[in-house]
Amino acid sequence: MDFQAFDSAYVERLRAGDRDTEGHFIAYFGELIALKLRSRLASRQAIEDVKQETFARCLQLLRSKGGVRNAERLGPLVNSICNHVLSEHFRANSRTEAFDEQSANNFVANEPDALTQVIADDTRRMVRQVLEKLPERDRTILRAVFLEEREKDEVCREIGVTRDYIRVLLHRAKHSFREAYAARTAGRQTC
């Protein structure tokens, strides 16, 4: 986990073009921007375009004369810039929507997103281990919701649970995954 403090020293390093800080900035917020965009944009290319444009504007603003006044609010600033870029993207592409609505497949959208692609075998194994420890009913629910992408209400009706139960189940599974991940990381560090 990465609990980076975005303070004035961090912003100053960004302004100075420190490569490590810039790399951290892009990695940290790149994941958040990708998470934000993937429910709003269909194609990986569009997500990448908006992300890159967001970073370009952030860095331009950071390095401009006025710079960023409140370093502690760097995160919300990135989010706000991303919102602007996204709005512009929608405006620029609104005219293509009719075309997009046709029946053809957009193969870019159907492929796993960037986040999915970086899931290592190791991570996948840990998730499987977490799943295997769950009762069969809980495994069925998670698979129905995320793998089969079935309607959550339908899954709830079928299995006899509430929407709250799915949230708690996800929370618990996520927690187990975090523990497995932490144990694996600790194991590696002691090697």
Added chain:
Amino acid sequence: MNHDRAIREQAVERYLLGELSEAARARFEEHFFDCPLCAADLKEGAVFVNALRLPPEPIRLPAPTSLSEPKIHLVAKHNPAPWLRPWLVPALAASLLVIAYQNVLVLPGLRHIAAVAQAPAVMNNVVLANIDARGADIPKLTAPAHGSFLISVDVPSKAEYASYICALYNASGERLWQMPITAQQTENTVSLRVPTDKATDGANELRVLGIPSTGGSPVEVGRYRFTLQSLQ
């Protein structure tokens, strides 16, 4: 939104499950861009959910509990029921064959595919320069059946178009896929990596449409034909 409220409302879980309204989603995004705890929780959750979304690997999937566990008990602790005995050995043998098949053929194959995907490689390339080419002018290329090839196309960019769409059609005029291209990308030769199975063996046509800056429907700016031969 503050951190306590995000925890109380299970905002991370709701976000991952797509349960938040647009306004609530925007509020939580404003928060997690500012909160390293929620950001870390969300990132981990997303990795978990993404891994859940991947189709399970056949070899590693636990068999349905109700079927597999009793069978294991039967072999380990009890004598199988008389009616089951004729089936047990062939069933176990079949299972072993499946496992052997997956270990010997499937997994090495997948590892090979993953290694190939990450290794530098020379890609088969088709350069599309002639709009509406016919006959002998239609470029041909070969590509591995389960691999990819590269299309290099010079999009005739014009100031009146804000962006472009590239779409691939098969010989029957059926669109196979499309993707957006920015005006900036058209300043140079545009390179598209295409999985071979996303194109047709034989005649293919790449159509480029311009999106007018002033609005209106996309305008076709060029059609490029090429012939693909996929190699098994």
